[in-house]
Amino acid sequence: MELMFCLLLENVQFENIISKSYGKPNLIDTNLNIYDDGHHVFVNLNINFLNADLEFDFLLFANESIDFFRFLATAGMLGIAPHESKSSNIFFVQLPKKIKPKKHLS
Numbered sequence: 001m002e003l004m005f006c007l008l009l010e011n012v013q014f015e016n017i018i019s020k021s022y023g024k025p026n027l028i029d030t031n032l033n034i035y036d037d038g039h040h041v042f043v044n045l046n047i048n049f050l051n052a053d054l055e056f057d058f059l060l061f062a063n064e065s066i067d068f069f070r071f072l073a074t075a076g077m078l079g080i081a082p083h084e085s086k087s088s089n090i091f092f093v094q095l096p097k098k099i100k101p102k103k104h105l106s
Contacts, residue, residue, distance in 0.1 A: 005067070005068055005071040005079060006079035006080060006081040006090060007045070007058065007078060007079065007080050007081070008081055008082070008083040009056075009080060009081070009082060009083060010082075010083055011082045011083065011084060013056070014080065014081065014082040014083075014089075014091070015082075016054065017049065017052075017054060017080065017091055018089070018091065020049065020052040020053075020054060021049065021052050021091075024051070024052075025051070026049065026051065026052070027049075027050040027051050028047065028048065028049055028050065028093050029046075029047075029048040029050055030045070030046065030047050030048075030078065030093060030095055030096070031044075031045075031046040031048075032044070032045055032046075033046070034062075040061070040063060041061075041062040041063055042059055042060065042061060042062060043059075043060045043062045043065075043069070044057060044058070044059050044060075045057070045058045045059075045060060046058075047078075047080075047093065072095065076094060076095045077092050077093065077094055077095065078092065078093040078095060079091070079092055080092075080093065
């Protein structure tokens with residue numbers, strides 16, 4: 001998988017996710033809130049690791065990230081990777097509702 005289809009985090013944030021979730025059952029809530037003014041589309045992506053006390057909010061400019069959202073809609077998976085690392089580790093989150101991103105792509 002190419003990293004262009006992953007959400008890239010600072011190494012410290014990524015290591016924090018791995019250290020708090022490795023070897024444990026994970027309960028992760030994801031929400032995509034779409035803001036469209038008819039020309040610009042922004043997506044607020046909220047990822048809440050409910051049993052690890054971690055929560056992240058990302059505001060993405062969807063006009064420039066359409067391939068990322070097509071991947072989300074097709075795969076139903078969100079890849080999270082460290083931004084500046086030689087590691088090939090990727091943390092995957094299965095999206096509960098694949099239809100939501102797919103509905104908004106059209």
